[in-house]
Amino acid sequence: MAPPARQTNVMIQAEVRAAEFDLAGAATLLEAASPHGDIFAWIAAVYVRGLIQATEASRAGGSPDSLAPVREAIAWLEGAANGQPGPAENARLMLQAAAAAAQSEREEMRLYLDTAIRKDALQRAAGLPGVPVVPPGETAGDLWLQVHRYDEARRAYDEAADPARPSLRILSGRGRAARGAKDVPAACTAFRALIDAWQSRSAEPAEVSDARAYVASACEGV
Numbered sequence: 001m002a003p004p005a006r007q008t009n010v011m012i013q014a015e016v017r018a019a020e021f022d023l024a025g026a027a028t029l030l031e032a033a034s035p036h037g038d039i040f041a042w043i044a045a046v047y048v049r050g051l052i053q054a055t056e057a058s059r060a061g062g063s064p065d066s067l068a069p070v071r072e073a074i075a076w077l078e079g080a081a082n083g084q085p086g087p088a089e090n091a092r093l094m095l096q097a098a099a100a101a102a103q104s105e106r107e108e109m110r111l112y113l114d115t116a117i118r119k120d121a122l123q124r125a126a127g128l129p130g131v132p133v134v135p136p137g138e139t140a141g142d143l144w145l146q147v148h149r150y151d152e153a154r155r156a157y158d159e160a161a162d163p164a165r166p167s168l169r170i171l172s173g174r175g176r177a178a179r180g181a182k183d184v185p186a187a188c189t190a191f192r193a194l195i196d197a198w199q200s201r202s203a204e205p206a207e208v209s210d211a212r213a214y215v216a217s218a219c220e221g222v
Helices: 009-019 023-036 039-059 064-081 087-102 106-125 136-146 150-160 168-180 184-198 206-218
Strands: none
Touching: 009 023, 009 039, 009 168, 023 039, 039 064, 039 087, 039 136, 064 087, 087 106, 087 136, 106 136, 136 150, 136 168, 150 168, 168 184, 168 206, 184 206
């Protein structure tokens, strides 16, 4: 049985950065911590960097060369998991889904996502670690959005959300999915909620700028 993942300061900081749309910053933090013997930070670093590389591969059409770093990350996580349940195995499944999404292999992506989310829920219910840094339901929504399945994306975000306080990533995802589905009222609601939740943070990522632009151009009177 895998030991519980440690919530070190670095892991917490990485989760905050990822929650605020800075996956690259989260990966850099984790990579800096991993040479000091923190295997959980290294698993998380490989996973988060793999998500970034899978997104880049998608922009390149999912070519074999563009997916090579993702395949390397998957192989490393498979070795780290060593056939055991835990964060490395769940992260591997999520990266398999991301690689399938980069090639628009929707049904293959669905199989990996369903397995990863089910395993993650079971492990967390047992007090064991699951997918690190980025909740798998949020990534599922992002991947469905990436392959233009807007209803699936909305469902994934809704299932992953805390009803009382959805995350910034979920608010952004809901807005983008609703926009893709041409549901202007829902997009306006989600993007306005994102802008309100972002408040006066000094930095403004592309996701927040995108929300502001949409609200300014499409939400008057809505």
